[in-house]
Amino acid sequence: MARMDLFDDATALTAIPIEDGRLAFQQRLDLDLSPQDVFCRLRDETDWRAEQIQVWGKLHLQPRLSAWHGTARYRYSGKTFEPQPFTPLQLHIKQAVELATGCRFNSVLLNYYRDERDSMGFHADDEPELGPEPAIASVSFGAPRTFILKHRTVPKTVKLALGDGCLLLMAGTLQRHWTHGINKERTARGPRINLTFRLIL
Numbered sequence: 421m422a423r424m425d426l427f428d429d430a431t432a433l434t435a436i437p438i439e440d441g442r443l444a445f446q447q448r449l450d451l452d453l454s455p456q457d458v459f460c461r462l463r464d465e466t467d468w469r470a471e472q473i474q475v476w477g478k479l480h481l482q483p484r485l486s487a488w489h490g491t492a493r494y495r496y497s498g499k500t501f502e503p504q505p506f507t508p509l510q511l512h513i514k515q516a517v518e519l520a521t522g523c524r525f526n527s528v529l530l531n532y533y534r535d536e537r538d539s540m541g542f543h544a545d546d547e548p549e550l551g552p553e554p555a556i557a558s559v560s561f562g563a564p565r566t567f568i569l570k571h572r573t574v575p576k577t578v579k580l581a582l583g584d585g586c587l588l589l590m591a592g593t594l595q596r597h598w599t600h601g602i603n604k605e606r607t608a609r610g611p612r613i614n615l616t617f618r619l620i621l
């Protein structure tokens with residue numbers, strides 16, 4: 421089967437075969453708003469922050485902007501984040517994501533990649549409060565970027581182009597066996613906003 425055939429129905433959540441975890445992809449999340457409108461509203465309505473991170477004992481600003489919303493507190497890199505309440509638009513997207521995936525979520529991390537120099541280092545979303553097999557739903561708006569998964573113990577890499585309005589579901593044991601990230605790129609990229617919906621237990 422040609423690779424394109426996996427994604428021929430843009431509005432169906434389709435499993436991507438992967439070992440040691442579960443991945444599913446939908447080219448276009450069903451929202452009754454255009455991805456362009458959602459992008460502009462998220463960009464303008466969000467209180468974006470440049471968070472500090474410590475690398476080798478030195479403080480740096482993260483190479484992207486971010487925001488936490490939802491109903492549950494979240495600990496990340498030794499810091500506790502008090503989320504802001506969901507906005508009406510975030511609730512609307514959450515409802516569409518819950519309908520598409522059959523999962524429930526109570527928080528969202530928003531990341532704003534301003535251009536090709538913004539990135540996210542390789543990590544797993546494996547904090548204890550997400551539970552042993554978390555379902556994490558990622559929705560992207562704006563410029564496409566390459567999402568890379570690297571297996572922790574075997575030399576395997578999976579690359580996915582995450583384009584405007586797409587949905588990616590990570591589930592099962594994926595976070596235990598794989599890390600993922602978004603590399604900086606050398607060619608010009610427009611801005612991109614990614615939302616990861618999570619269920620904090």
Ligand SMILES: O=C(O)CCC(=O)C(=O)O
Binds near residue numbers: 529601614
């Ligand atoms: O921007 C992306 O597609 C990845 C975001 C991500 O991995 C995260 O928020 O944990």
Ligand SMILES: [Fe+2]
Binds near residue numbers: 543
């Ligand atoms: Fe992640």
